[in-house]
Amino acid sequence: MKTVLITGACINTGVAIVEKFASEGWNVIFTGRKKESVEAAEQAYRTRFPNVQITGYVLTSLLDERTVNEQAVADLFAELDANGIFVDALVCNAADQGLGMAVFESPLIDFMRVLNTNVVWNFCLSEHAARRMKEHGGGSIIFVNSNTAYRAIPDRIAYSASKGGQLGMMRAMALDLGKYNIRVNAVLPGMIRTDRWEKNPDFYANVPSRYTPLGEVADGADIADAVWYFAAHARNTTGAELTVDGGNMIQLYPVIPQE
Numbered sequence: 001m002k003t004v005l006i007t008g009a010c011i012n013t014g015v016a017i018v019e020k021f022a023s024e025g026w027n028v029i030f031t032g033r034k035k036e037s038v039e040a041a042e043q044a045y046r047t048r049f050p051n052v053q054i055t056g057y058v059l060t061s062l063l064d065e066r067t068v069n070e071q072a073v074a075d076l077f078a079e080l081d082a083n084g085i086f087v088d089a090l091v092c093n094a095a096d097q098g099l100g101m102a103v104f105e106s107p108l109i110d111f112m113r114v115l116n117t118n119v120v121w122n123f124c125l126s127e128h129a130a131r132r133m134k135e136h137g138g139g140s141i142i143f144v145n146s147n148t149a150y151r152a153i154p155d156r157i158a159y160s161a162s163k164g165g166q167l168g169m170m171r172a173m174a175l176d177l178g179k180y181n182i183r184v185n186a187v188l189p190g191m192i193r194t195d196r197w198e199k200n201p202d203f204y205a206n207v208p209s210r211y212t213p214l215g216e217v218a219d220g221a222d223i224a225d226a227v228w229y230f231a232a233h234a235r236n237t238t239g240a241e242l243t244v245d246g247g248n249m250i251q252l253y254p255v256i257p258q259e
Contacts, residue, residue: 001052003027004231005087007059007125008094010037012194013144016220017091020228022049029080029087031059031094061094061121065113068121077128089140089231090129092122098159111158118162123169130173130182138181142230143170144223145186147245153209167241174239183238187226190245191217211254212246 004021008014009030022028022045030045032038035058042056057076063069080087096117101110126141133139148156149163167186174184191209204210210217226242234240243249 001025001027002088003029003053003085004089004091005029005031005129006091006093007031010034010041010056013189013192013220013223014093015041016224017093017144017227018045018054019048020221020224021089021231022052022054024228024232025052026088027053027085029055029057029085031057031076033058033060033094061096061117062113065109065116068116068124070124073121073124073128077132081132086132086136087129087139088133088136089142090126091142091144091227091231092125093144095144096159096162098156098162100155101158102155103157106158111161114158115162115165118159119165119169122166126173126184130177130180133182134177134180139183140231140234141173141177141182141184142227143167143184143186144227145170145188145241147188147190147243147249149188150249171239178238183230183234185230185234185238185240185242187223187230188241188243188245188249189218189223190243190248192223193217193219208254208256209248211256212248213251214246217246218244 004026006014006017006028009018010032018028018030032041038056038058042054045054059072059076060069096114098114129141143166145166146163148160149167152160170184170186177184197204222244226244
């Protein structure tokens with residue numbers, strides 16, 4: 001039975017990714033930032049999927065804005081090694097959203113925090129996973145990226161920069177790790193229907209990015225299906241991007257219906 005490690009998997013898209021892999025019979029290791037959230041999610045997953053092993057770990061990305069929590073990553077993989085657990089697929093889903101970063105107002109340290117989480121920390125996770133994959137004959141690393149790597153939105157400079165940098169890192173890793181049969185790919189969601197919709201209904205009722213060519217935005221299961229494709233089916237695919245945004249990337253501007 002194969003095992004997947006999914007970061008940021010206590011809420012929203014991370015939950016859908018856990019559910020997809022568990023429903024397909026994979027054992028799941030997942031992480032979250034808060035102990036109580038991890039424990040609650042672990043209990044819920046185990047109740048729903050009793051035929052697979054599901055284990056949650058508390059894992060924080062940074063010690064402070066300048067310092068990636070490398071020791072925590074090393075400790076996590078050391079514990080997995082000690083328990084004889086090999087991670088066949090790593091899904092880097094957790095991210096710092098970098099919300100509300102006004103260009104002339106936000107301090108530099110905020111920019112550093114977002115890049116350290118979304119690029120440096122994810123490289124740290126990937127390197128540790130890839131070392132084990134190399135010894136086991138291969139594996140799959142999937143980054144949950146964003147279409148904002150290509151299409152900027154207001155007050156999200158650090159987030160867009162981090163997602164663009166993550167794609168460059170993904171391609172370089174795919175090149176360097178291919179000889180070890182390690183595939184590295186990225187899923188690029190657009191807007192996702194998460195709990196933010198319920199918390200901010202007025203905003204999401206009128207936000208332009210909801211007007212996609214397909215007429216709908218993705219939910220977590222759509223993203224999970226794309227991640228699953230890379231992990232389970234894309235045997236000869238590496239360094240690739242799969243955009244899941246209802247077609248937003250293809251349009252110059254959203255066509256908003258006139259009432």
